[in-house]
Amino acid sequence: MKENTAINAVQLRDVSFTWTGRSPFRLDIEDFSIASGETVLLLGESGSGKSTLLSLICGVIAPEQGDIQVGGTRLADLSSGARDQFRANHIGVIFQQFNLLSYATALDNVLLALHFAPERRGRIGNPRAEALRLTDALGLPDSLVINAPASALSVGQQQRVAVARALIGAPALIVADEPTSSLDADAQASFLDLLFAQAKEANSTLLMVSHDERLGARFDRLVDLGNVAHVERGQAA
C-alpha cells in the first residue's frame, strides 16, 4: 500500500444526497477517502447506494450538503459545465456492461473520451496510435478495433474496449462499476489482470465497486459500503 499523500484521490466528508424520484431515498456518507494511487474495492449489494456514490464522485449529481474532493478539487466549487469538463479530464469510467456506443467502432469509442478531455488529449502525441497501443495491450486485434462496429464485439471484448477508453490519456482516477459481472470466471481474471496492469502503467487510482468479495485479494484495500454509507428508503425527507 502506498503512503497516504497530502492530496487524496477521492475524499467525501459529511455528504448527504436525497433522491426525490419515484423511489426516494437518502444517502449519507460521513467520511470516505481514497489515497492517490490506491486500488480500492468497494463492496455492496445492489441498492446499497453504490451507483449514487459513483455518480457523486464523478460529479454527475451534486449533494445537498457536504464536501466532495477529487484530486484536491472541490466539486462544489465548479459549475455544472466545469464538473463535466473535470470528469472528462480526470476520471475514466467503466460500467457494468453496455459501455460502448454500439454503432461506432471500438476505436471511435476510445477516441471519443479524448474529445471531451483536452488535458488527457494533451498527454498523447498520436491519439489513434495510443488507442491502438492500449487495445493491443488489452488483447484486441486491430482489425476488430478499427473496422467493426462495437456491437459486433463480444461482451468481454467490449469491456476491454471500455478499459482502453477509461485509461487513454492516463486520467488520475478510474471508476469501475462492477465491470466483471457480465464476464465468466476465466474472463474475469484475465480482465482484472489487464485492468490492473494498465492502471498501474498509467499511475491511476482505481476505485472498483462489486458485490463479489473474492475479487478483494488484488486490491490494496477492501471497503464495505455499509460501513461508509447510510441509506434510508421510503418517503422523501
Next chain:
Amino acid sequence: MIFLRLAIKSLISRRMTVGLTIFAIAMSVALFLGVEKVRTGAQASFADTISDTDLIVGARSGSVQLLLYSVFRIGNATNNVSWDSYQDIAARPEVDWIVPMSLGDSHRGYRVMGTTDAFFERYRYRGGRALDFANGGRFSDLFDTVLGADVASDLGYKLGDPIIVAHGLESFTEHDDKPFRVSGILAKTGTPVDRTVLISLEGIEAIHVDWQGGAQRPGRAVSADAVRAMDLTPSAITAALVGVKSRLQVFRLQREINEYPQEPLLAILPGVALQELWGIVGVAETALIGVSAMVIATALLGMAAMIFAGLNERRREMAILRALGAGHTTIVAMLLLEATLIATVSAALGTLLLYAGLWVARPYVDAAFGLYLPINAPTIHELGFLLAVVAAAAFVSLVPAIRAYRMSLAHGMTIRS
C-alpha cells in the same frame, strides 16, 4: 469531426426509422416545390394565353366574363356585337388591325369559332409567338376548317377529313347538310386555341342562313352549293381582338368603345382582365400552398416524434456520453445535429425527387394540360425555402432535445437498458 461521424453512424444504425422519416420529409418537400413549380408555371401559362392584343371588344357584360368566353372559350356571351358597330370600330383611325370572332357552335364538345384569316396573323401567345401550322394551311374554301392541336389529336382528324358542326354548345341538332373539310391543323400552343375548331366567318354565316331560332326552317333549306352564291356578310359577331397603332391610344379607344352610343359595348385590356381572373383562380393556389406547407409541418412533427420515441432506448448512449464528460448542452446539440442532418438529407432528396418527377411528368403535363413546367436550377426563393425546412427541423427537435436534457439531469450515469 468525430461528432458528425458518430451522428451519421448513429443515424445509419437506425436506418429503417430514419429512412422512413427522411422519405416522408423528402416527399413533402418535393410536393411543396412541385406545387410551387406548377403554380408559377400555371400563372405564366395563364398570363401567356394571349399577348400583343391591345383590346378585346364584346357586348357589355363583365370584363372577366368577356375574357372567359373570348379567350378561354368558357361560358357564353350574353349578347352580340352588331356588324355595323364592328365596322365602325374597325374604321377608327386608332385601330391598326381587328379580328372578329363568332362563337356559339360546337363540334363534339369543342367550341367552334368563326373568324378571318387575320386571326392566324394576329393572335399571339407566350410573349409574342405566332400560330404555326403543323399540317395544311388556312381556309381556302368557304367550308374549310382549321383544327387546334388537341382537337385533331383527340378526335384523330387529319387533313381532308369531313367535320359536321353542331348547332349550339350542347345540342343534338347538327348542320349536317353543310359539312366542313379539314384544311389545316395548328401546332400545339398550350392555349385554348388547341381546343378550338376554327372556321371562316362566312362559314358560320353559311350554316345559319336557313336557320331560325335553333332549328332549320322547314322547307326552306339552302343547299351547300346554293349558299355559295349568297351574300354571307354576318349581321353580328361575338367579340373582336383589336390592335392599335400606338399604345398611347389604347385608353382613349377603350373609353370611346365603352361609351359607344349606338350599342352597349365593352372593351377590356387583356392583361388587366387576366390579372383579375387570376386573382379569382389564385385562391385555390393559396389553398394549395397552405396544404403543402401543412404536409411539411406534419412530416417534421413526425421526425420530432421519431426522435422522441427513440430517446428511451438511447438512455444508455446518453449515459455513456455523460460519463465521458459530455455536458447537457452536448446532448441537446447532438439531437439538434441529428435533426439538422435528417432535414438536410431530406431537403436534398426532395429536390432530387422534384427534378426526377418534373423530368418524367413534364412532357405529359405539357401535352395534357398545356402547362409548360421549366426545369431550371433552384431559385433563391426555393433555396431559402429549403433552408427554412432545415431550420424548422432544428426548431421542432428542440422538443425531444429538451426532454433528453431533462433525462440526462435525472438519470445521471445510471444505465438502465
